Structures are given as structure tokens and as C-alpha cells.
Amino acid sequence: MKQLLNWKNSPYRKPLILKGVRQVGKTWILKEFGRQFYENTAYFNFDENEEYRQFFETTKDVNRILQNLMLVSGQKILPEKTLIVFDEVQDCPNVINTMKYFCENAPEYHVTCAGSLLGIAPARPSSFPVGKVNFMQIDPMTFMEFLIANGDENLAVYLDSIETLEPIPDAFFNPLYEKLKMYYVTGGMPESVRMWTEARDVAVMQEALADIIGAYERDFAKHPGVSEFPKISMIWKSIPSQLARENKKFIYKAVKEGARAREYEDALQWLVDARLVYKIYRSSAPGLPVSAYDDLSAFKIYLVDVGILRRLAMLAPTAFGEGNRLFTEFKGALTENYVLQELATQFEVVPRYWSKSNPPYEVDFLLQRENDIFPVEVKAETNTNSRSLRKFKELYGDRVKLRIRFSLDNLKLNNDVLNIPLFMAGHTDRLIGLALER
Numbered sequence: 001m002k003q004l005l006n007w008k009n010s011p012y013r014k015p016l017i018l019k020g021v022r023q024v025g026k027t028w029i030l031k032e033f034g035r036q037f038y039e040n041t042a043y044f045n046f047d048e049n050e051e052y053r054q055f056f057e058t059t060k061d062v063n064r065i066l067q068n069l070m071l072v073s074g075q076k077i078l079p080e081k082t083l084i085v086f087d088e089v090q091d092c093p094n095v096i097n098t099m100k101y102f103c104e105n106a107p108e109y110h111v112t113c114a115g116s117l118l119g120i121a122p123a124r125p126s127s128f129p130v131g132k133v134n135f136m137q138i139d140p141m142t143f144m145e146f147l148i149a150n151g152d153e154n155l156a157v158y159l160d161s162i163e164t165l166e167p168i169p170d171a172f173f174n175p176l177y178e179k180l181k182m183y184y185v186t187g188g189m190p191e192s193v194r195m196w197t198e199a200r201d202v203a204v205m206q207e208a209l210a211d212i213i214g215a216y217e218r219d220f221a222k223h224p225g226v227s228e229f230p231k232i233s234m235i236w237k238s239i240p241s242q243l244a245r246e247n248k249k250f251i252y253k254a255v256k257e258g259a260r261a262r263e264y265e266d267a268l269q270w271l272v273d274a275r276l277v278y279k280i281y282r283s284s285a286p287g288l289p290v291s292a293y294d295d296l297s298a299f300k301i302y303l304v305d306v307g308i309l310r311r312l313a314m315l316a317p318t319a320f321g322e323g324n325r326l327f328t329e330f331k332g333a334l335t336e337n338y339v340l341q342e343l344a345t346q347f348e349v350v351p352r353y354w355s356k357s358n359p360p361y362e363v364d365f366l367l368q369r370e371n372d373i374f375p376v377e378v379k380a381e382t383n384t385n386s387r388s389l390r391k392f393k394e395l396y397g398d399r400v401k402l403r404i405r406f407s408l409d410n411l412k413l414n415n416d417v418l419n420i421p422l423f424m425a426g427h428t429d430r431l432i433g434l435a436l437e438r
Helices: 002-009 026-037 050-057 062-073 093-105 143-149 153-161 170-186 190-199 202-220 228-244 261-273 306-312 317-321 325-344 387-399 422-437
Strands: 016-019 040-045 082-087 110-114 134-137 277-283 294-303 352-356 361-369 372-378 403-407 412-414 417-421
Touching: 002 026, 002 134, 016 026, 026 040, 026 082, 026 110, 040 062, 050 062, 050 093, 062 093, 093 110, 143 153, 143 170, 143 190, 143 422, 153 170, 153 422, 170 190, 170 202, 170 306, 170 317, 170 325, 170 417, 170 422, 190 202, 202 228, 202 306, 202 317, 228 261, 228 294, 228 306, 228 325, 261 277, 277 325, 294 306, 294 325, 294 352, 306 325, 317 325, 325 361, 325 372, 325 422, 361 387, 361 422, 372 387, 387 403, 403 422, 417 422
Parallel strands: 016 110, 016 134, 040 082, 082 110, 277 352, 372 403, 403 417
Antiparallel strands: 277 294, 352 361, 361 372, 412 417
């Protein structure tokens, strides 16, 4: 909401394209934003009303288009006072293209577009108004947002207030640890969170996640190449088994016996462009720019949301009540996925990972913060013996200002190792700042 308000008040405002996976809350946030900060919202859904598309096919004149939309819908559209929302625009290249003319000829109108699979749209450049739109990305709810939704605002406020790297009292630590288990079960998709926080009904929450996964799988059929559809589906379904292995490097043979990279890489790229998965490359060394050190043949794949991963892996929510089992279930994959999600919302550069063979060492993530790179290890339990972090420090010495470990241990800074409790992953950026000051 703050980002949307900054957009509204910016002297350089352009039409806004809101990106995000299906059912992550794009429509809701735009309507709520319009309700709070505009006189009215003019909402047009191109999936429900396909006939609206014709207004964009016959003319590029913004005033004529708006005139037609007002007449057909009975909604008034006023410069500066109305928020215009074009929804489900992913299949309407002409609507997206018209944003160029809104930007150039009618900047007084506040226009937003939403749609899933918009990451795929720039691949069809003829229809894309490059440089004429602002972008905003909406991701699943973070653990902090989950706490607020769950009525635990006091815990969220407490975490925000931490200014020293000292152990967290049990009175806060234990409930936060329990809430994190709950978040692994629900994930951050608003519908799933709502079913849990309002109804406290596990079966309904399970159903909500199954419906979301079903919606994604129906989207695979929208790939322009019909032959790619089964490949996308097979990669998607293989992700839990890819993450269940000790070495989580993505292997095409795990998708289908005898599968080769060249047959499947387009299908995988489609999932990456749709932002349904994160592709994390192996880095050969902690240098800048990080992309220069990418080993393009080695990468790991994580899902957009930890709850969706749990549901796709058919892991029953009952694991929630069984001690640490949820954190260690299929080799800590849920935990790594959760940590990546929390890091991706805080840092501009997508994390990488680092590994060495013979003997094997692996650092789960390399994180770029400003011009520093930090090795990150994710431990699903309190067993925090970090031989890979030690090896990384040994190899790269003074280039490593700080090593970071996420675990179920308490918050502490031990020489140059910062241990962050898993439930504080959303505060990583701030905690690194505190550690560097010390």
C-alpha cells in the first residue's frame, strides 16, 4: 500500500503494471487502494468481459477508449480522482500496448493493470510499451504479514523493535517458533492464510491450496507451444523430489528418465518467467557483479511459496504437531524455500549458492547486500555445526565480513557468525546492519 501511495504521488508517475502469480492478491490490493485514496475506482476485467477488448483494437486514442468504457460500464472516470484498474490483461496485448499512449497523451489519468503471467508478456516485445510503464511486484505474504493476519501483531511489533543482537526471551521465542510451523503449513497465499486465520479449519485451508495449485496447472496450458505443456507440468511436479535430495542441484533426469536440458529448458524458463519458481544459480566465487560468476549449468529450483511446496509434496499438516519434524521434513527443503522467500523480498539481487566437490562443501545461499556478499547457511534444527561456512571463510578470507546462519538457535553474534532464528528471516537486512556496526 505504501508503494502504491508513492506511485500515486510521484511527479514521474506512469501507468502501473502490477505483477504477481495468480491468487496472490493483486485485484484486492488495487481495489482497496482505490477505495482508500480515490473518489472512485473504475474496474474493468478483460476475462469476464472479453468485449471490452474491442475498444483497444480499433483505436489508440485514449479519450475515445475511456469514453467507450464509461458508456458501456456506467462508471465515471475523472483525471486524478478515479483509479482505473484493468484486470486480467495477460491475454490482451492491445491493452498493454495502449499504456504507452496513456503515458504520453493522458498522464493525468491514474491507470493500473494487473494480471498473472505478465512476466511472460515482455517475451512478446511487439506489444510491450518499454519505458512507458512502472512495474510493481506483489509476492505471497511474508511471515511478518502472516503474524499480523493471525492476530499476533504484538509478536510482529516485538520483532520490529529488536535493536541488539541478544538472545530473545522464551516468552517470545517459543510462540514465534510455533507460529512459524503454522506458516510452513499455510504458506503466504492470502486465501490459504484467510482460511486458517478466520476459520481455523485445516481441511478448508488444504482445499484452498489445492485449488491454487489447480489454477496454476491450468495456466500451463496457456503456453504458446502446445508441445511444451506436458514438459512444464512434469518439471512442476518434479520440484518436491528435486528438493528432497541431499544435493538439491536441479537434475533434468529427475523430471523424466533420459531427459536432456535442451528439451526441457524452455519449459523451465516459462515457470521462471511466470515467477512460479526461483532459479538459483551456483556461483563460482563471491565477486561482483554476481552474475559474472554464475555457473549456468548448475542451479537449484525453489517454489514461489512454502505452503504450495508443502501441498505439492503431499506433506500432511499433522507434521505441524510433531516437534521439529516440519523443519527437517524432506531434508529441510521447506526451510530453505521459506528462507529464500523472505530474502527475495528484502534484497534486489536474487541469491546464488556456492558449492565445491571432493570433499563436498555447500553454502545454501550467497547474499548480496549493497556491495558485500555474505555466505548463508540454513539449518533446519539446532544442530549448527557449519563446516561449509568455515571452508568458505578459509578460501575467501577478508572478503567475508560476516557469515550468516539461520537455525532454531537463538539470536546471537559469535565472532563473525551471525545466528538468526528462522522466524527472524524477514529482518535479515536490518540484522546484518546491526552486526556490521558491532
